[in-house]
Amino acid sequence: MKLKISLFGITKEIVGSPELEVSTAENATVAELQTELARQYPRFAELTSLAVAVNSEYAAPDQLLRPHDEIALIPPVSGG
Amino acid sequence: MKLKISLFGITKEIVGSPELEVSTAENATVAELQTELARQYPRFAELTSLAVAVNSEYAAPDQLLRPHDEIALIPPVSGG
Amino acid sequence: MQIELTDQPIDVAAALAAVQDDGAGAVNTFIGTVRNQSTGKKVVRLDYEAYDKMALHQMRRVAELAREKWPMLRQVAITHRKGRLEIGDVAVVVAVSTPHRAESFAACQFIIDTIKQVVPIWKKEEYEDGSVWVAAHP
């Protein structure tokens, strides 16, 4: 399936775009998505952390992804 | 010597005046003043505490008093 | 350091402005207001009486003590009200600025806690059926 991933901050800079489309197996997990992204963008591995948010919540590694989920990469936050 | 004592809050109400004059021996201590006041105003003994301030500082019991000191009774404070 | 005792309504914005500092990333502010109840009784209003000279001196000392404990403290503003206050009125404002946030909380809390222990200001709570000098009796 194709997943649209929203990008912010340094991940947006690394990819050079505010959005990214990734092809994964059906019912891929968050961990599988992370593995695929790390393969495509080696610079992600340099970050302190890189979480995945699904529908505005932080997602666990074993969470299953669906095509209509709102998915975003969350590099280390620094608000406040 | 004669000492002028400023009164506030409940001590002012007990005495019925914002100021009080007390006669003590020369070089009386804070503790001696407190004993004399307790004798004159038994209701002071009902208070949670009753400190003596000399020139805007809390005074220790053995501090010597002088006629020109600015002396005040400090019942339990409740500012803030 | 801005230390004030006033019988006029407290201007919180002025206290905040007083601690503004380009080297400070954190401002913590405590505002004490008059509640509509105290130990279960309905409060109608409050009267604060102050020993002005000593109150100002002791507030200054508390601020200095805070600066000794937190040397990175940038600015401190303390304003205490006196006289008659109605429900919701601001009785005291403490504002501090520090480079980082943890110290702003710690220093501000230390200042208000210490003010309540040492500054000669007395609060008389007025209820519908009487009044009492707070904390005077055990």
Place this chain on the structure above:
Amino acid sequence: MQIELTDQPIDVAAALAAVQDDGAGAVNTFIGTVRNQSTGKKVVRLDYEAYDKMALHQMRRVAELAREKWPMLRQVAITHRKGRLEIGDVAVVVAVSTPHRAESFAACQFIIDTIKQVVPIWKKEEYEDGSVWVAAHP
């Protein structure tokens, strides 16, 4: 509960007004401002980027979590700025009201500490000779 994310200057007085409550005797406010330096480097300005929808959702969750931990919490107001900020600008305001003061400090500190951990907002510090996404790299 008043939760906001804005690209306009933050109105601190509005946040304070939002937590006014006759049953609360204590208001604690944390204001985070842009410092002129960070880890020894001179900061010229900051750019804050936010994942708006999730940021608002997470700020709301932090406020709800605070209410679970401090059931006596009366009002909470959180406003975070985004976009370009200059030195001294307010980046975030957290204001809480509680009946007594200790809880106002604890709840406000919990909220700002947790915001800094979970709310998807990213700060880029601009120096005279470059810029960096704060905390992005170890």
